[in-house]
Amino acid sequence: MNLRSFCPYCQQDMDLTFDWPLEAPQCPHCQKNVFQNATDLFSHNKKLDQCPLCGASHLFKRKDFNQKLGIGLIVLGVLGAYFTYGLSLLLVTLMDWFLFRRVGELGSCYQCKAEFRDSPLLESLIPFDLEISDYYRNLVRKHR
Numbered sequence: 001m002n003l004r005s006f007c008p009y010c011q012q013d014m015d016l017t018f019d020w021p022l023e024a025p026q027c028p029h030c031q032k033n034v035f036q037n038a039t040d041l042f043s044h045n046k047k048l049d050q051c052p053l054c055g056a057s058h059l060f061k062r063k064d065f066n067q068k069l070g071i072g073l074i075v076l077g078v079l080g081a082y083f084t085y086g087l088s089l090l091l092v093t094l095m096d097w098f099l100f101r102r103v104g105e106l107g108s109c110y111q112c113k114a115e116f117r118d119s120p121l122l123e124s125l126i127p128f129d130l131e132i133s134d135y136y137r138n139l140v141r142k143h144r
Helices: 040-045 067-084 087-102 120-124 130-142
Strands: 002-006 013-017 059-063 105-109 115-117
Touching: 067 087, 105 120
Parallel strands: none
Antiparallel strands: 002 013, 002 115, 059 105, 105 115
16 A cells, blocks of 8 residues: 655655555654554554544545646636637547546545555545535634
């Protein structure tokens, strides 16, 4: 499994690759154990029941695609629609469909935004839920 997040201790960006049996993965910058909140289900049974970094119980899955690139493609299609009589919109739609079929999924934590890739554990996660996302966003605002 690959993990991309910020270290909960030194706040440095980190990319980790780990496998089971799970040993305590350490931050490459501060050398501290980043999985302080890993449950026994995660450590021994390979079940992603909560975020092992921050302990949040809500995780979601989404397509592993650069969202800024997707918006850029749509903007190019709309801008080109005037000159191509709408054919650029059809081209962008076909590109989007093709990319949607080829791109894998990633799991993400609502609270700390950690991203989990390349794991069969992602199948058990639910798709993004705006209500849960708003809950965590408001939770951060209250603690400021």
